[in-house]
Amino acid sequence: MDGGNRSDGRRRQGSRARPAWALSLLALTGCTPASLLTQVDRITSPNGVRRVAEGVAYGTEQRQKLDVWAPAKRGSDAALPVVVFFYGGGWNSGARGDYGFAGAAYAGKNFVAVVPDYRLVPDVRFPAFVEDGALAVKWARDNAARFGGDPARISVAGHSAGAYIGAMIALDRRFLQGVGVDPGTVRAAALLSGPYDFHPFTEPRGRNAFGHWAQPLETQPVNFARADAPPMFLAHGGNDRVVFPRNSRHLADRLRQAGAPATLRIYPGASHVDLAAALAGPFRRRLPVLDESAAFLEQQSR
Numbered sequence: 001m002d003g004g005n006r007s008d009g010r011r012r013q014g015s016r017a018r019p020a021w022a023l024s025l026l027a028l029t030g031c032t033p034a035s036l037l038t039q040v041d042r043i044t045s046p047n048g049v050r051r052v053a054e055g056v057a058y059g060t061e062q063r064q065k066l067d068v069w070a071p072a073k074r075g076s077d078a079a080l081p082v083v084v085f086f087y088g089g090g091w092n093s094g095a096r097g098d099y100g101f102a103g104a105a106y107a108g109k110n111f112v113a114v115v116p117d118y119r120l121v122p123d124v125r126f127p128a129f130v131e132d133g134a135l136a137v138k139w140a141r142d143n144a145a146r147f148g149g150d151p152a153r154i155s156v157a158g159h160s161a162g163a164y165i166g167a168m169i170a171l172d173r174r175f176l177q178g179v180g181v182d183p184g185t186v187r188a189a190a191l192l193s194g195p196y197d198f199h200p201f202t203e204p205r206g207r208n209a210f211g212h213w214a215q216p217l218e219t220q221p222v223n224f225a226r227a228d229a230p231p232m233f234l235a236h237g238g239n240d241r242v243v244f245p246r247n248s249r250h251l252a253d254r255l256r257q258a259g260a261p262a263t264l265r266i267y268p269g270a271s272h273v274d275l276a277a278a279l280a281g282p283f284r285r286r287l288p289v290l291d292e293s294a295a296f297l298e299q300q301s302r
Helices: 035-044 096-107 128-147 161-171 173-178 204-210 246-258 272-277 289-300
Strands: 049-057 065-071 080-086 112-116 149-159 186-192 232-237 262-267
Touching (some): 035 096, 049 128, 080 128, 096 289, 161 186
Parallel strands (some): 080 149
Antiparallel strands (some): 065 112
8 A cells, every 4th residue: 555755664763663462463454364353352342332234235236235333232312423434455455344343343432333345456446445435424324323323423434445435535525425415424534544645656556546547636635625624533653654654644734724623643653553453452452542533533523
């Protein structure tokens, strides 16, 4: 995945080494199954959430299906905020079942969490996976109430390539408008370790997903910053060498220059994998990613 210029990629003297547990969870960059996190999360986390829907179609294509997670018990009859979480995988890999830990994480914070699959490279290229994300948001708007969610309080979240999808849905009005959804439907975004400013495409995954597009600047979220953008929580690991932290810094700067609210959170020493792993129960104490992103979405979607 394209992350930035090579000078950003040099390891700085004094940065802390990647934790041993993160090395064993290189699933999220393609070395170990991401399902490991879901399996560990199920074993070690309190049983306070449940998957309330599995494999629900939100479109006609084979990969246009989603799962829904919700609290096992609700404290009141009030409808819950909704978050649509897009997983990463370089736009060419990933499966919703492997990311149950992310759905369970936000459900544990009193959200109705929707985790969709989306079409992947090489079967499709940009903008198909973003269009799928917009369809998933439409499904959430139309169906969240069936699971206790509030269709007026929808946010998006995601990690890595999924953060890219969330950013494009939140910023480029054309994707939601294209499926008949008011762009204001997305009230906030919490985006982890995402690529937002990575043209020219110097790495195979970026070239394969975007290199065909005649107007490459149209693929970059930074170019859609606008004053009325939904509030964004942009989180990144300071030691991320897959997608460099400058991506979140650049998007935060562009949003602020446009007059839009943006919260930038750099976790010193954390890697690309660390931010996703921190959503799983055993690793939440290492980084407050879940607490901070969930609190942001809950407040901003009111």
